[in-house]
Amino acid sequence: MTIEVKNLVKKFGSFAALDGVDLKVDNGELLALLGPSGSGKTTLLRIIAGLDWPDSGEVTFNGEDALAQGARERHVGFVFQHYALFRHMTVFENVAFGLRVQPRAVRKDEAAIRARVKELLDLVQLDWLADRYPSQLSGGQRQRIALARALAIEPRILLLDEPFGALDAKVRKELRRWLRSLHHEINVTSIFVTHDQEEALEVANRVVVMDKGRIEQIGSPDDVYESPASAFVHGFIGESIELPIQVEAGVIRLGDRPLRLAADGLAPGASKLFVRRHDMLVGPPGSGAFEGAVQHVRNFGPVQRAEVALSGGETVEIDAPRDKELRAGDTIGLEPRRYRIFAG
Amino acid sequence: MSALAARRRTLPGFGLTMGLTLSWLSIIILIPLAGLFLKSLELSPEQFWNILSSRRTLNALRVSFGLAFAAACVNLVMGSIIVWALVRYRFPGRRLFDAIVDVPFALPTAVAGVALTALFAEKGWLGAPLAALGIKVAFTPVGIFVAMIFIGIPFVVRTVQPVLQDLDPEIEEAAGSLGASRWQTIIRVILPSLAPALLTGLALAFARAVGEYGSVIFIAGNLPNVSEIAPLLIVIRLSEFRYADATAIAVVMLVVSFVIIFAVNRLQRWARSRIPAR
Numbered sequence: 001m002t003i004e005v006k007n008l009v010k011k012f013g014s015f016a017a018l019d020g021v022d023l024k025v026d027n028g029e030l031l032a033l034l035g036p037s038g039s040g041k042t043t044l045l046r047i048i049a050g051l052d053w054p055d056s057g058e059v060t061f062n063g064e065d066a067l068a069q070g071a072r073e074r075h076v077g078f079v080f081q082h083y084a085l086f087r088h089m090t091v092f093e094n095v096a097f098g099l100r101v102q103p104r105a106v107r108k109d110e111a112a113i114r115a116r117v118k119e120l121l122d123l124v125q126l127d128w129l130a131d132r133y134p135s136q137l138s139g140g141q142r143q144r145i146a147l148a149r150a151l152a153i154e155p156r157i158l159l160l161d162e163p164f165g166a167l168d169a170k171v172r173k174e175l176r177r178w179l180r181s182l183h184h185e186i187n188v189t190s191i192f193v194t195h196d197q198e199e200a201l202e203v204a205n206r207v208v209v210m211d212k213g214r215i216e217q218i219g220s221p222d223d224v225y226e227s228p229a230s231a232f233v234h235g236f237i238g239e240s241i242e243l244p245i246q247v248e249a250g251v252i253r254l255g256d257r258p259l260r261l262a263a264d265g266l267a268p269g270a271s272k273l274f275v276r277r278h279d280m281l282v283g284p285p286g287s288g289a290f291e292g293a294v295q296h297v298r299n300f301g302p303v304q305r306a307e308v309a310l311s312g313g314e315t316v317e318i319d320a321p322r323d324k325e326l327r328a329g330d331t332i333g334l335e336p337r338r339y340r341i342f343a344g
Numbered sequence: 345m346s347a348l349a350a351r352r353r354t355l356p357g358f359g360l361t362m363g364l365t366l367s368w369l370s371i372i373i374l375i376p377l378a379g380l381f382l383k384s385l386e387l388s389p390e391q392f393w394n395i396l397s398s399r400r401t402l403n404a405l406r407v408s409f410g411l412a413f414a415a416a417c418v419n420l421v422m423g424s425i426i427v428w429a430l431v432r433y434r435f436p437g438r439r440l441f442d443a444i445v446d447v448p449f450a451l452p453t454a455v456a457g458v459a460l461t462a463l464f465a466e467k468g469w470l471g472a473p474l475a476a477l478g479i480k481v482a483f484t485p486v487g488i489f490v491a492m493i494f495i496g497i498p499f500v501v502r503t504v505q506p507v508l509q510d511l512d513p514e515i516e517e518a519a520g521s522l523g524a525s526r527w528q529t530i531i532r533v534i535l536p537s538l539a540p541a542l543l544t545g546l547a548l549a550f551a552r553a554v555g556e557y558g559s560v561i562f563i564a565g566n567l568p569n570v571s572e573i574a575p576l577l578i579v580i581r582l583s584e585f586r587y588a589d590a591t592a593i594a595v596v597m598l599v600v601s602f603v604i605i606f607a608v609n610r611l612q613r614w615a616r617s618r619i620p621a622r
Contacts, residue, residue, distance in 0.1 A: 051517050071520045078521040084514040088536040098522035101532070153523055 001062055001156045001189045002027050003048060008057035010043055010213075017043040018054065019213035025191060030183045032204035033193045036236065040213040041193045042161055048191065049159050050074045061156065077155030077188075081162040083142040085134040091145050092130040095120055098153035120148040123182070140171040144178075151186070160192035164199065172196075176203050197237045201225060209233050231342035234274040241280065241316045243273045245341070252341075254312035260289045261339075272342050278303065279337040280318040282326065288335030292316075296328045308334065377598065383591040395592045400568050401577065404593070407485060408574040409600065412553035415492035419549045420542060422493075423500025430501075431508045445501045448494055453558025460491055461563045483565030488573060491559040496549030503545040507538055540616040547608035554601055 003025040010018040018040045025031050033041040046052040048059060050071035059066045066074055085094050095117045099108055108116065121127040124144040134142055143163060150158060163179070164172040180203050183190055194200050200207045201221040209216045209224055209232075217229040228234035235242055246253045247266045252273075253259065285291060292308040295315065299305075303319040306326050310316060318334065320326060384392065395401060429435075430442050448456065464471040464481040474481055481487050511534065519529040535542075557575045564571045574597055581590040 049521060051521065071517070072523055072525065074521075075523075076521060078518065080514050080518060082512070082514065084512060084518040086515065086519075086533055086537075088539075097519070097524070097532070101519075101522065101524040101528045149518075149522065 003066075003157060003189065003191075004058070004060045004063075005044070005048070006058040006060075008044065008047065008054050008059070010040075010047065010052070010054045016040075016213045018047075018057075021057070021210075021213070021215055023208060023215065023218070025189060027189055028187050029189055030180070030203065030205045031191045032200035032207045033191060033210060034195070034197060034200040034207055034237075035210035035216075036195055038212075039210040041195075041210050044210075045159050045161055045191060045193050048157070049076050049078045051078070075153065075156045077150030077153065077158045079143070079146050079150050079158070079160040079163050081165045083134070083139075083146045083166075085142055085146055085149070087134050089133075090130065091121070091126070091132050091134070091137070092117055094134065094145060095149045095152050097149060102153075116152065120152055123151070123185075124148045138171075139167045140175055143167065143175065147182075151188075155188060158188045158190040160190065162193055162195070164196075165194070172199070179203060201237070209236065211236070228274075228340065231272050231274065234340060234342070239277045239319075241275045241277060241318070243275075243310075243314055243316070245271050245273045247271055254290070254310065254314065257312035259312075261336075266341060267343055269343070273339055274342065275336040275339040277305075277317060277319040279339070280316075280320075281335045281337055282318070282320050282324050283333040283335055285331045285333050288333035290334040290336075292332060292334060294326055294328050294330045294332060297326050308332070310334075380591055380594055380598065383587065384595045387588045387592060391588070392592050395589050396596060400572070401574075401593055403569040404572050404574040404577040405596065405600075407488065407570075407572065408554055408597070411485060411489050411573075412492055412550050412556075415489055415496055415553045416546050416550035418493050419496040419500045420546045423497055423545060423549075424504060424538075424542065426497075427501050427504045427508055431505060445498050447498075448496075449498050453495065453556065454562065456494060457491060457559035457562030460487070460494060460559065464490060464563065482563055483567075483571070485564075485571045487563035487565065488560050488571060491563050492553035492556055495556050495559060496553050499548035499552055500542075500545035503548060504538060504541045507541040508534075511537055540612050543608055543612040543615060547605055547612070550608075551601060551605060554597070 003023075005021055005023040008018050008021040009016070021040070021044060023044075033044060035041045043052060047054050048066070050066070050069065050073075053067070061074070071078075086097065089097070096113050099113045099116060102108075117130075118127060121130055124147060126141060126144055126148070129137060129141060129145070134145070137145065143166075147160075147163075160179075164175050167175065176199055179192075192203070201224075204221060206218065207221055207224050208218050211232045217224055217233045219227075219229075224233060224237055228237060231242075234240050243254055245259070247263055247268050249268070250263045251258050252261050252263050252266070254273075280290075281288070290310050290312075292310040295307040295309055297304055297306045299322065300319070302322065304322055304324070304326060305317055305319055307315060307317050326332070387395070426441075426445065430438060430445075461482050462468055464474070464487060466472065466475050466480070466482070468482070471482055479486070481490060515533055515537070516529055519533045520526075524532065555575065557573070557579075560573055561576055564573065564576070566572050566576060574593055578590045578593050578597075581587075581593070
């Protein structure tokens with residue numbers, strides 16, 4: 001199933017939750033919608049599911065107009081952040097729900113429903129919980145049951161709204177891997193919403209970065225990490241150092257200090273320079289584009305994180321390998337291995 | 345629990361509040377009820393049986409419990425619909441309607457009785473058209489039924505309303521996206537989630553209607569064996585100085601009410617055990 005979204009606009013009062021969104025999702029893809037809260041990602045997902053309606057724009061499934069159908073007709077599996085399981089039903093009945101409410105003409109008989117539910121519970125590896133009630137399950141188990149319930153109707157598309165948002169860090173990591181392998185197995189076109197960049201980069205085939213109701217960048221996890229298309233994406237994905245710079249007459253300045261960086265092709269005026277923390281290489285004073293004084297140093301697993309006051313008047317945090325000797329009070333030179341400059 | 349744990353209770357004041365609770369409940373509820381039972385012991389079992397098995401007593405109990413149950417059922421259905429409208433939709437005057445629901449709580453029951461009687465009397469606003477259709481309400485058992493509906497409605501609305509308000513809308517969205525029609529969602533998802541609250545509302549409305557006196561006696565006509573409620577029969581026996589008769593009827597009402605409330609309570613707990621808190 002391919003999904004195509006064209007020029008989607010949705011306003012809540014004067015707030016534009018979606019401000020002209022275009023997106024094409026290919027058959028069998030596992031796509032992440034990534035953005036901060038209020039970026040419109042959940043609204044987009046709910047409109048695709050038929051739980052919300054746009055003010056204008058188009059949504060098509062395989063070229064067919066989806067907006068002409070309600071949630072019920074769209075045959076879309078939806079997984080909620082807070083599971084939305086039916087608390088008065090057992091796990092088994094929760095999963096069976098979508099099969100039991102089908103119109104009589106197409107409804108499976110009881111034996112077929114039982115077989116299908118058993119198959120789904122096996123798929124999510126929770127067949128031993130069939131007779132429990134949702135309140136007796138852990139968060140991770142509930143979310144897997146919610147997924148099994150959504151898959152029961154053999155959805156054309158699977159949509160997941162912050163599926164791991166309510167879970168603790170360890171379970172979240174397990175379920176990420178599990179979701180990716182599950183997707184590999186069932187291969188349904190899937191979109192999931194997250195504000196967790198690590199989750200998006202680890203699970204998805206393609207990542208859509210959103211901000212303020214617009215799509216900032218669409219690309220593979222490598223693309224959005226290695227070549228961010230905008231200042232927002234660079235700042236949002238990966239840990240970045242952001243420096244306000246001035247470009248004048250072919251020279252880049254940080255405050256009053258000229259930097260030894262090429263200014264070729266840059267428009268004059270105020271800009272922003274982005275560097276990943278680990279892309280700042282430490283050298284002796286006088287080497288590199290920047291110079292600064294180490295304020296303090298802390299060890300962080302494989303790296304040491306140093307706070308450096310740059311001459312030119314900004315304080316930044318850099319990650320350096322542990323074998324590099326850094327001490328508070330040292331003056332060091334810093335050379336950005338890779339950096340990007342965005343106007344504005 | 346070890347002695348150490350018992351001494352180190354986190355919430356102090358258990359002894360004081362428990363003592364107050366017990367003495368207060370005793371003074372207000374248990375001692376008067378015990379007095380009632382003691383009084384009825386003055387009767388021999390045979391006398392007791394004779395009073396209860398008299399046609400007039402049986403009919404009065406049947407009228408009270410039967411009509412109270414019917415009224416509670418009507419309140420359950422109509423109350424649920426009112427709750428649905430008040431919680432789910434935004435319309436002009438919603439707050440006003442919401443406040444009106446409480447009127448039967450606050451209105452003196454005698455005032456309610458007089459108002460209902462005036463309304464449903466043969467020449468009243470509603471009584472006249474109903475009389476034209478051949479339906480007599482005032483001074484018949486139907487009048488009792490109407491009064492009992494009137495006083496019971498807020499109990500259903502006020503118990504179900506907060507539960508429906510807290511019901512997660514995502515549950516309904518989930519049902520819809522799984523292919524359930526609106527009707528299937530209501531029957532299979534919403535009503536079962538509301539079941540404990542609905543049962544509580546039913547029990548409260550029923551208990552209130554069984555005990556109702558003030559509004560009913562104005563509209564009932566109070567014809568023995570036809571439209572005479574048990575509480576009225578108790579008052580009549582008291583005014584005839586037949587105290588033992590009065591207490592015998594009172595004891596039966598008490599026991600039957602208690603059994604019904606207890607049964608509903610068990611049912612409610614059973615329903616709630618299947619929907620534990622999140």
